[in-house]
Structure formats: structure tokens, C-alpha cells
Amino acid sequence: MAYQPAGGAGAAAGTSExxxxxxxxxxxxxxxxxxxxxxxxxxxxNEPFFVAWRGPWIWPALAALAAGGWWxxxxxxxxxxxxxxxxxxxxxxxxxWHGMQRYWQxxxxxxxxxxxRQLGAHLMVGYTDEAALLPLLERGAIGGVFVTRRNIExxxxxxxxxxxxxxxxxxxxxxxxxxxxxxxxEGGIVSRMAPPLPQQPPLRQLFAGRTDxxxxxxxxxxxxxxxxxxxxxxxxxxxxxxxxxxxxxxxDRYSRIGLxxxxxxxxxxxxxxxxxxxxxxxxxxxxxxxxxxxxxxxxEDTHAQSARITAPLAALQQTDLKPFRQLMSEGAGVVxxxxxxxxxxxxxxxxxxxxxxxxxxxxxEWRYRGLLITDDLSMSAAREQAGGLAEAAVRSLNAxxxxxxxxxxxxxxxxVMDRLLQAAERGELxxxxxxxxxxxxAHWQSRFAVH
Numbered sequence: 001m002a003y004q005p006a007g008g009a010g011a012a013a014g015t016s017e018x019x020x021x022x023x024x025x026x027x028x029x030x031x032x033x034x035x036x037x038x039x040x041x042x043x044x045x046n047e048p049f050f051v052a053w054r055g056p057w058i059w060p061a062l063a064a065l066a067a068g069g070w071w072x073x074x075x076x077x078x079x080x081x082x083x084x085x086x087x088x089x090x091x092x093x094x095x096x097w098h099g100m101q102r103y104w105q106x107x108x109x110x111x112x113x114x115x116x117r118q119l120g121a122h123l124m125v126g127y128t129d130e131a132a133l134l135p136l137l138e139r140g141a142i143g144g145v146f147v148t149r150r151n152i153e154x155x156x157x158x159x160x161x162x163x164x165x166x167x168x169x170x171x172x173x174x175x176x177x178x179x180x181x182x183x184x185x186e187g188g189i190v191s192r193m194a195p196p197l198p199q200q201p202p203l204r205q206l207f208a209g210r211t212d213x214x215x216x217x218x219x220x221x222x223x224x225x226x227x228x229x230x231x232x233x234x235x236x237x238x239x240x241x242x243x244x245x246x247x248x249x250x251x252d253r254y255s256r257i258g259l260x261x262x263x264x265x266x267x268x269x270x271x272x273x274x275x276x277x278x279x280x281x282x283x284x285x286x287x288x289x290x291x292x293x294x295x296x297x298x299x300e301d302t303h304a305q306s307a308r309i310t311a312p313l314a315a316l317q318q319t320d321l322k323p324f325r326q327l328m329s330e331g332a333g334v335v336x337x338x339x340x341x342x343x344x345x346x347x348x349x350x351x352x353x354x355x356x357x358x359x360x361x362x363x364x365e366w367r368y369r370g371l372l373i374t375d376d377l378s379m380s381a382a383r384e385q386a387g388g389l390a391e392a393a394v395r396s397l398n399a400x401x402x403x404x405x406x407x408x409x410x411x412x413x414x415x416v417m418d419r420l421l422q423a424a425e426r427g428e429l430x431x432x433x434x435x436x437x438x439x440x441x442a443h444w445q446s447r448f449a450v451h
Contacts, residue, residue, distance in 0.1 A: 034069035035086035042093035048378050051409045104414035119420045126407035144180030146407045148192040157196040164232035182235035197227040214275035221279025229283040234448045237288045239273045241323045243296040254303040266322035286448045291338035294320030302339045302381035313344040334371045339381035353392040358399035371402045378408035390419035402437045
């Protein structure tokens with residue numbers, strides 16, 4: 001008998017015999033599973049919930065799915081054509097996503113370094129990979145970093161402090177303003193830095209049976225302030241001063257305002273928040289009043305979907321807006337803008353990019369001269385707004401926002417920064433508006449960014 005090389009007629013016959021032993025329905029199901037799995041991976045790759053799973057494993061996984069689809073459809077010409085077409089589409093989607101990321105990075109790398117630094121001062125980002133963060137930090141392409149639980153797992157306090165100190169040393173070496181380092185350490189269910197910081201009960205629980213709630217809140221804030229300052233963190237995204245309207249949504253996985261609010265009445269919320277902020281500031285850490293114009297009336301979770309506040313303006317002024325305006329008039333802290341749309345103020349845009357709320361109400365009628373920061377632009381309520389996220393970023397800065405927060409999905413930094421660069425070059429971001437914001441940031445840094 002003549003010798004048959006590997007892959008020749010003998011191998012083909014073996015493959016045919018092996019396939020004949022596999023039921024047709026099983027092969028059909030396997031081909032469909034490979035094709036739909038690849039398409040689902042490609043479609044979900046850019047979604048916020050998939051951030052934690054992104055990595056180089058996608059390419060061998062796609063190759064394995066392609067091999068499985070090919071093997072399952074051997075002998076079925078039309079099925080193979082359909083399966084491989086779907087797999088090709090999935091591959092093109094992933095290549096396109098990565099290609100656009102590389103293109104945006106290249107555009108930023110080639111941009112005027114001075115312009116990158118000017119616009120970077122308005123961007124605060126989270127990260128999944130410190131190696132990807134450091135070049136942005138060193139170039140001044142960002143003004144701040146958001147540190148959360150995923151960044152400090154298996155790290156102790158000394159290691160976190162050393163990491164932040166390294167960041168600041170890089171900034172000093174390049175004669176850049178010190179980095180703003182922020183976190184979410186409310187206490188209760190939102191305690192991103194515990195451990196190593198102590199886990200505290202929700203602040204509201206401590207007011208039961210007490211008449212000195214402002215003092216209680218100040219002591220609570222002081223514990224956090226001391227711990228955060230020791231780590232090198234200057235800004236805490238707390239307290240929640242949304243009113244508790246008793247709204248419960250069983251599908252709300254993240255906002256859960258009822259568990260985080262300080263109370264139901266505007267005056268008590270303002271008083272408690274005032275004490276809390278004083279406790280933080282005692283140690284050189286600033287607070288953040290959130291989430292203007294208030295999420296207490298909102299049923300939807302803005303992390304997952306858009307939301308609208310339909311109450312009349314007069315009602316909002318007497319309730320949800322009241323603690324914000326009172327504390328903002330006292331200069332109590334940074335203010336975070338939510339992604340809910342207050343229809344009585346601006347029916348067309350979420351608060352975080354609303355000229356009606358930011359420019360006309362906050363900067364205009366209220367004459368607020370402190371800092372404004374958006375809630376995380378990774379949230380679905382921000383990404384789904386008309387015109388897209390990058391246009392919303394331009395609109396937000398033009399309206400009077402100081403910092404754009406991109407916390408959960410750092411990949412969004414690149415399309416946002418690319419669009420900001422285009423806007424600046426085309427004159428869509430008035431230099432006077434940016435200069436006013438940079439003065440506000442510099443004033444804040446002179447008080448808090450000193451670690």
C-alpha cells in the first residue's frame with residue numbers, strides 16, 4: 001500500500017467517519033453556537049458591562065469559534081457559508097473597534113501637546129491597566145484619576161499610597177499640575193476603598209435617636225477624610241444629597257438612592273451634608289454633592305438606562321434642588337451632575353450636558369463659581385443621549401462643566417478626547433470658556449491638591 005501523508009485521503013476519510021458519528025442536529029447546534037457566540041462577543045465588546053472581560057484572549061477565542069464553526073459545518077456547503085459569514089462579520093466588528101481605538105490614540109499622540117494638556121485638565125479617568133494610564137498621566141492628557149475597588153484589590157494602604165505618590169512624582173518631574181485623585185467612599189454599600197479603610201455603616205443609620213446630626217456627620221466624614229488623605233486622595237465622590245422619596249425599583253442594581261440618601265427633607269439633608277463635608281475638609285479632602293438635580297424621584301437606574309424627572313420646576317426648587325442650592329451658595333464642595341433629564345429645565349438633554357441646567361440655572365441664575373463634574377460618562381444614560389457621548393462632552397464643557405468623568409470604561413477616553421481636540425481646533429470650544437474653567441480648577445488645586 002502506498003504511503004498516505006498526514007492531511008491526505010486517509011485523514012479526510014477519518015474526518016468524514018468522525019463527523020458521520022455526530023448527529024446532524026448536534027453539528028447544526030454547534031455551528032449555530034459558534035457563530036452566535038462570536039457575534040455576541042463582538043457586539044458586546046463595547047458595552048460597559050463587558051469592560052472587566054476585555055483582553056487579548058478575544059483573538060484566540062475567536063479563532064477557536066471559527067475552527068469550531070468550520071468543523072461543525074463540513075459537508076454542509078450552505079451552512080458553512082452562513083456560519084463563516086457570521087464569524088467574518090464578528091471578526092470585522094472586533095477589528096473595527098480595535099482599529100478605531102488605535103486611530104484615536106494616534107490622533108491624540110499627533111496632536112499639539114499644549115492643546116492636549118489644556119483639554120486633558122478637564123478629563124478624569126478610571127483605569128483597568130495602570131500601564132495604559134501612565135502615558136496619559138505623564139503627558140498631561142488627563143487631569144485626574146478615579147481609583148476604585150478593582151484597582152486596589154490585594155493592595156494594602158502602604159502600597160496604594162506608594163502608587164499615588166509615584167503618579168504625583170511623574171507629574172512633578174514633567175512640571176505638570178498635581179494629579180487630582182478621587183474615589184467613591186460614601187460608606188455603606190458604596191465603599192470603594194474599604195479595605196484598607198474601615199467599612200462604615202451607612203451614615204443615615206447613625207442619626208437614629210440623635211439630635212446632633214451635623215456633629216455626627218462631621219465625625220463620620222473626619223474618619224473618611226483622615227484615611228483618604230493618608231492614601232493621597234484629595235476628592236471623595238460623596239455625599240449623596242438626593243432626597244429619599246421612597247422609590248424602590250427591584251431592577252435597580254447600582255443607584256439604590258434609598259440606601260444612600262441622608263434623609264427625606266431638604267433642610268436635614270443640607271445640614272447633615274454640611275457636617276460631613278466639614279469632616280472631610282478637616283483633613284484636606286473635598287466632598288462632592290451629588291447628583292444634581294437629584295435622583296430621588298427617579299425610578300430608573302441611570303447606569304443601565306435613560307431617566308426623566310418630570311416634576312414641575314416650582315416643585316423641584318422647593319424640594320430636590322433646595323439642598324444643592326443652599327450648600328453651593330456656601331461653597332460646600334464640588335458638584336456632580338447626574339445623567340437624568342429634568343424636563344422642566346431642559347427636556348432635550350441630561351443634566352450632565354444640559355445648557356439649560358448648567359449654563360442658565362447653575363452658572364447663571366445661581367451664580368455658582370465652584371467646580372462641576374459629570375457623573376460617569378460610561379453610564380448608559382450618558383451614552384444613549386441624542387448626538388452621542390462625544391458631542392455631549394463638547395456641549396457639557398461649553399455649558400460650564402469643569403471635569404468630564406470617565407470612570408468605569410476607560411476606552412471611552414479616546415473618542416471623547418479626539419472629539420474635544422477637533423472642537424478646539426474648529427473653534428467650537430471658546431478659549432475664554434476653557435480659561436474660566438481652568439481658573440476654577442487651579443483655585444481648587446491650590447486648596448486641596450497638595451499631597
